[in-house]
Amino acid sequence: MSTLERLSRILEQRYKLDPARLSPEQPLGSLGIDSLGMVEMLFFIEEEFSVQLPSEGIAFGTLGEAAAYVDELIATQTAAPQPPAEQHAPAQPAGATDTGA
Numbered sequence: 001m002s003t004l005e006r007l008s009r010i011l012e013q014r015y016k017l018d019p020a021r022l023s024p025e026q027p028l029g030s031l032g033i034d035s036l037g038m039v040e041m042l043f044f045i046e047e048e049f050s051v052q053l054p055s056e057g058i059a060f061g062t063l064g065e066a067a068a069y070v071d072e073l074i075a076t077q078t079a080a081p082q083p084p085a086e087q088h089a090p091a092q093p094a095g096a097t098d099t100g101a
Helices: 003-015 037-051 063-079
Strands: none
Touching: 003 037, 003 063, 037 063
């Protein structure tokens, strides 16, 4: 399923929008989603695509632009190196002591 299809599914399920109204050229502002709904949509995008959106906010013009942005974000975030796992000293058996010898 493409990013555009997944975004459309979010809009259909969460906002009860008619799938016939959803096309890549569809301005998101014309879908009747208020500003609170747009903020919610950003949370749904993070959840659906397992990405972290920038904290400064995002404004998408069209559904196609939103899909392209999410695709770019996925590519960037999956290509970024992950921080190394925290290193721990090997555990000693219970009752063992370090003699320092």
